Amino acid sequence: MEKKQFKAESKRLLDLMIHSIYTHKEIFLRELISNASDAIDKLYYLALTENTGISRDDFYIRLAVDKEARTLTISDNGIGMSKEEMENNLGTIAKSGSLQFKEENADKMDAKEEIDIIGQFGVGFYSAFMVASKIQVVSKAYGQEQAHLWESTGAEGYSIEPCEKENPGTEIILYIKEDTEDEKYGEFLEEYKVKGLIKKYSDYIRYPIKMNAEKHRMKEASEEQKADKDYTPEYETYREDETLNSMVPIWKKSKGTITEEDYNQFYKEKFFDFEEPAKVIHTNVEGVSTYNALMYIPARTPYNYYTKEYEKGLQLYSSGVLIMEKCADLLPDYFSFVRGLVDSQDLSLNISRELLQHDRQLKAIAVRLEKKIKAELLDMLHTDREKYETFFENFGMQLKFGAYNEFGMHKDAVQELLMFYSSSEKKLVTFAEYVSRMKEDQKYIYYACGESREKLDKQPQTEMLKDKGYEILYCTDEIDEFAIKIIGAVEEKSFKSVSSDDLGIEETAEEKEALEKQAEENKDLFAAMKEALEGKVSEVRVSQRLKSHPVCLTSNGDLSIEMEKVLNAIPANSDKVSAEKVLEINANHKVFASLKTAFGQDPEKVKAYAKLLYNQALLIEGMPIDDPIEFSNTICSLM
Numbered sequence: 001m002e003k004k005q006f007k008a009e010s011k012r013l014l015d016l017m018i019h020s021i022y023t024h025k026e027i028f029l030r031e032l033i034s035n036a037s038d039a040i041d042k043l044y045y046l047a048l049t050e051n052t053g054i055s056r057d058d059f060y061i062r063l064a065v066d067k068e069a070r071t072l073t074i075s076d077n078g079i080g081m082s083k084e085e086m087e088n089n090l091g092t093i094a095k096s097g098s099l100q101f102k103e104e105n106a107d108k109m110d111a112k113e114e115i116d117i118i119g120q121f122g123v124g125f126y127s128a129f130m131v132a133s134k135i136q137v138v139s140k141a142y143g144q145e146q147a148h149l150w151e152s153t154g155a156e157g158y159s160i161e162p163c164e165k166e167n168p169g170t171e172i173i174l175y176i177k178e179d180t181e182d183e184k185y186g187e188f189l190e191e192y193k194v195k196g197l198i199k200k201y202s203d204y205i206r207y208p209i210k211m212n213a214e215k216h217r218m219k220e221a222s223e224e225q226k227a228d229k230d231y232t233p234e235y236e237t238y239r240e241d242e243t244l245n246s247m248v249p250i251w252k253k254s255k256g257t258i259t260e261e262d263y264n265q266f267y268k269e270k271f272f273d274f275e276e277p278a279k280v281i282h283t284n285v286e287g288v289s290t291y292n293a294l295m296y297i298p299a300r301t302p303y304n305y306y307t308k309e310y311e312k313g314l315q316l317y318s319s320g321v322l323i324m325e326k327c328a329d330l331l332p333d334y335f336s337f338v339r340g341l342v343d344s345q346d347l348s349l350n351i352s353r354e355l356l357q358h359d360r361q362l363k364a365i366a367v368r369l370e371k372k373i374k375a376e377l378l379d380m381l382h383t384d385r386e387k388y389e390t391f392f393e394n395f396g397m398q399l400k401f402g403a404y405n406e407f408g409m410h411k412d413a414v415q416e417l418l419m420f421y422s423s424s425e426k427k428l429v430t431f432a433e434y435v436s437r438m439k440e441d442q443k444y445i446y447y448a449c450g451e452s453r454e455k456l457d458k459q460p461q462t463e464m465l466k467d468k469g470y471e472i473l474y475c476t477d478e479i480d481e482f483a484i485k486i487i488g489a490v491e492e493k494s495f496k497s498v499s500s501d502d503l504g505i506e507e508t509a510e511e512k513e514a515l516e517k518q519a520e521e522n523k524d525l526f527a528a529m530k531e532a533l534e535g536k537v538s539e540v541r542v543s544q545r546l547k548s549h550p551v552c553l554t555s556n557g558d559l560s561i562e563m564e565k566v567l568n569a570i571p572a573n574s575d576k577v578s579a580e581k582v583l584e585i586n587a588n589h590k591v592f593a594s595l596k597t598a599f600g601q602d603p604e605k606v607k608a609y610a611k612l613l614y615n616q617a618l619l620i621e622g623m624p625i626d627d628p629i630e631f632s633n634t635i636c637s638l639m
């Protein structure tokens, strides 16, 4: 059977290349710089394998803008291209001389860490047509006499002719398009813009990227001017060679050579923080996935952290070239406060280098990063408590959210990192610490929810538990009880709200009997009070937990009073919820005696007392009372 070659409409293909692959026009510069770096790498490789006398320090990439001619020139003193190579590599779409070079030298190149060829798809060069109406490439291959000029305006094809060029290397001259209403191509002729793009995408290209840039300085004053007190300094512009990139990525240096100062400086510059980070996490991993990661935990909560504007993610680099500014997939939501970057050669990039093809590698990296971050946080918790507590004050809410989110899917991952304020220790404690201190007869991990630690400390419901020497965790963030409920139990000890119906306290036979007796004796009184409260409580009963206070509210069932408050405060929540409330009375309080007396004599008074006590209990809970006027009138009439 006759085999036929596919045909490609090269004009159309080029058009597709130019206009459909990239979302950001500005990446053309990243692509051309990467090509220049590849060309230098190739020559450097030659220098390493053959004795050419070329040293690494001789290499550079140079940028030049000419506003009048509207040209942007990128030159390198790398390996250059012969006429054939120009035809093959620049005349054939998707032909990558760099990939070929890498494949041909793969076995020998492995050992050479300094070589890190970027090109692989054979398309990056054409991205320059997004911003240039004409491109000239002047190149002289290393070891050849004759240089050539390749020229193209895009779709119409290209020409190649011999030309003059003194040294080996390549010069790419872009004739920048005229501005249109939508596109200001002219910005690529502005030095500040070019510098910005190098910093953004190509800061870690390992050869210097130089530009003869315009600068300003104060003019040296003459003796006469110095003597003149009215003299105002004059400024002058001058031009000077400047290296635009940092070259060596700090994260690729060996850890022993980097000082704390280096790490902190890098953090402040890169992530625009004026404060030093609370923690630096630097990890170099080799194996199934090879990557370097440099991560930081900020010392302070960013101003927009708990808002929708905050975007999580790590910068993603491939061979030192920026691929993504914020790769969200690298961080779980509960570690969204981590800033930093990951650099890996193993990523399967798509053709535009803007996205990743399959994210298997990325997922594997993310899993390892998560473990690393957690291990570092636990280490901080165990070795530098004060620092960890500050960290937790800053980002603990996010961790608690992490436990609750997605139906508690990640609760095991974050549980160890959580802290709550302890009634007995008067500081933040972990669940593990709490459990280790539990009394022998203590069944549950107790917690109390409310507005502030001070208010919780005075809460009637906590009296008896404290008396028994039980520790109580104070929950003052809205998320707290939701997180605790979803965690359910720690080391097989489940949680119990101090306001829940059954506190799980073992009573003596006598206590039990006394309680039952009181309940039985006052059955009718409680029924009358419940009726007086017109469905606001599901039960009125003798309290087991009150010591000095007369009343408190507790709840039956899953929905607590605190959760009712939180859920009903959500503006979008139109279906208001209501906890099943129980009014508990302290049978040893004088008020109870008054109630009992009134019950025999004046049923109206019992009604008034019931309402009064219920409203008091509401106020203690920090909840609004239904009818403040009636409340106030009742007090007055009783007085």
Ligand SMILES: Nc1ncnc2c1ncn2[C@@H]1O[C@H](COP(=O)(O)OP(=O)(O)OP(=O)(O)O)[C@@H](O)[C@H]1O
Pocket: 031, 035, 036, 039, 076, 078, 079, 080, 081, 089, 090, 095, 096, 097, 098, 099, 118, 119, 120, 121, 122, 123, 124, 125, 126, 169, 170
């Ligand atoms: N400055 C240069 N010096 C020498 N050769 C170059 C230069 N620029 C491009 N080339 C050659 O042209 C080829 C095609 O470049 P192009 O940018 O289109 O693709 P690539 O860099 O190979 O792959 P990618 O699309 O992944 O960037 C390169 O592989 C290289 O062989």
